[in-house]
Amino acid sequence: MSTLPGGCLCGTVRFVVTERPLGVVNCHCSQCRRFHGHFGAYITVPRAAVRVESDATLTWYRSSAKAQRGFCGTCGSSLFWQGDGEALVDVAAGSLDQPTGLPTVRHIQVASKPDYYEITDDLEQFPESAPEPP
Amino acid sequence: MTGKTIWTGGCLCGGVRYEIGSRPAPVTLCHCGQCRRQHSHVGAYTGFPRDAFRMVKDETLAWYQSSDKARRGFCSRCGSGLFWDPIGEPRLDVTAGSLDEPTELHARRHIWVEFKGDYYDIGEDGLPRLTSTEHAALSQSQRSGT
Numbered sequence: 037m038s039t040l041p042g043g044c045l046c047g048t049v050r051f052v053v054t055e056r057p058l059g060v061v062n063c064h065c066s067q068c069r070r071f072h073g074h075f076g077a078y079i080t081v082p083r084a085a086v087r088v089e090s091d092a093t094l095t096w097y098r099s100s101a102k103a104q105r106g107f108c109g110t111c112g113s114s115l116f117w118q119g120d121g122e123a124l125v126d127v128a129a130g131s132l133d134q135p136t137g138l139p140t141v142r143h144i145q146v147a148s149k150p151d152y153y154e155i156t157d158d159l160e161q162f163p164e165s166a167p168e169p170p
Numbered sequence: 171m172t173g174k175t176i177w178t179g180g181c182l183c184g185g186v187r188y189e190i191g192s193r194p195a196p197v198t199l200c201h202c203g204q205c206r207r208q209h210s211h212v213g214a215y216t217g218f219p220r221d222a223f224r225m226v227k228d229e230t231l232a233w234y235q236s237s238d239k240a241r242r243g244f245c246s247r248c249g250s251g252l253f254w255d256p257i258g259e260p261r262l263d264v265t266a267g268s269l270d271e272p273t274e275l276h277a278r279r280h281i282w283v284e285f286k287g288d289y290y291d292i293g294e295d296g297l298p299r300l301t302s303t304e305h306a307a308l309s310q311s312q313r314s315g316t
Contacts, residue, residue, distance in 0.1 A: 045207035045236065060289050062211075070182035073251035073265025074199075074214035077290065097248040099182060105249060111234040112244025112251055114210045128210030129289050134203075138289040152197050152266050152275040153214070156293040 040079075042132040044113035048093040053127060055085035058170040059141030060129045062159075064149040067099055071107075072114050075149075078126040079138065080169035083118075086125055124169065141170045178226075179269040181250035185230030186243075188252075188264070192222040196278030197266045201286040202302070204236055208244075209251050211287075214266040216275060223262055281305040 040053035057079040068076030088094075095109040096118075106116035117126035129138070143155055147163040155161065177194055180187035194216035205213025225231075232246040233255075243253030254263040266273065279298040282305060286292065292299065300308065 043207075045204060046234065062290075067182060069267035070180075070250050071248065072209045072211060073267040074209060074212055075267070077211040095246075095249065097183065099248065105182075107244075107249025109232075109246060111208060111236070112232065112242060112246075112249060113208045114249050114251060130206040130210035130212075130287060132289075135288045140290045150267070150271050150273060152269075152273045153199075153277045154295060156295040157291060 040132050040136060040138075042127065043090075044093075044108035044111050044115060044131065046093075046108060046111035046113075048090060048110050049088075049108045049113070049115060050090040051086055051088045051127075053079070053081055053086055053132070055081050057081050057138070059139045061166070061170060062140060062143045063145050064143060064155075065145035066148050066150075067105075068145075069148075069150060071099070071105055072128070075153075076114075076117075077129040077140070078117060079129055079132075080124050080126050082123055083125045086127060142166060174274055177269055177273070179252075179264060180227070181230070181245035181248050181252060181268065183230070183245060183248035183250075184227075185247050186228055186245050186250070186252060187226040189224045189226055190218050190222055190264070191224065192218055194218045194264070194269075194275060197275050199277055199280045199297075200282055201280060201292075202282035203285050204242075205282075206285075206287050208234075208236070208242055209265070212290075213251075213254075214277070215254055215263040216266050216269070217261045217263045220260060220262050 200213035
């Protein structure tokens with residue numbers, strides 16, 4: 037389980053994450069909520085650690101002045117968050133093949149959490165962004 | 171519960187917008203492998219009768235036939251996950267995260283829990299946890315009115 041292969045629902049986008057992060061971060065911001073249809077769950081790794089093997093249907097949407105979100109144009113799977121000019125990229129945890137062997141480690145943007153669910157675990161919470169990736 | 175009578179929602183870029191004219195069901199949290207891939211985490215859905223639904227704007231709406239029983243609707247411009255459409259059923263599901271706030275809804279149960287991803291725990295939220303078999307039995311009893 038040294039690398040983390042992953043991809044979209046229809047299998048057209050496939051990639052391998054070659055560097056293991058410490059864990060998954062749940063993001064409760066309103067953009068993640070719309071994009072994923074619920075809160076976002078991401079690992080953060082160096083861009084160079086994501087080796088894309090198949091990306092014919094990978095589509096990018098400029099979701100803010102400083103970032104883009106990547107998804108599969110065929111099946112709609114929500115895959116990446118990429119900050120402009122950043123050396124790191126966020127890969128959505130659910131796109132990783134099972135088993136991942138990763139833990140979830142924290143919640144961020146909890147001040148933006150919507151009303152229809154509660155956070156009931158005892159992981160660390162940040163009202164907005166965290167100072168740095170885990 | 172307040173006097174809210176219309177629930178509105180849509181995608182991140184605004185290319186798809188909809189209205190629901192009756193109170194949607196409480197939210198079901200789905201841990202199946204398809205939801206995990208498409209939403210890249212847990213699926214959160216609320217359902218309602220199809221005749222309560224009105225599409226306001228769908229210029230960027232795309233559909234993916236995810237099984238022989240259902241298709242999934244998403245925005246082709248921003249990638250937002252929006253609909254789970256069980257073919258031929260009287261109800262339609264939308265993602266809870268696509269609803270405008272406040273939703274005035276709450277989570278009701280977890281389903282397909284045996285397919286949960288290994289990277290998270292469901293947590294002690296007190297909600298019922300149904301396997302895919304138990305969920306199929308519940309859906310069948312609801313369809314037959316028992």
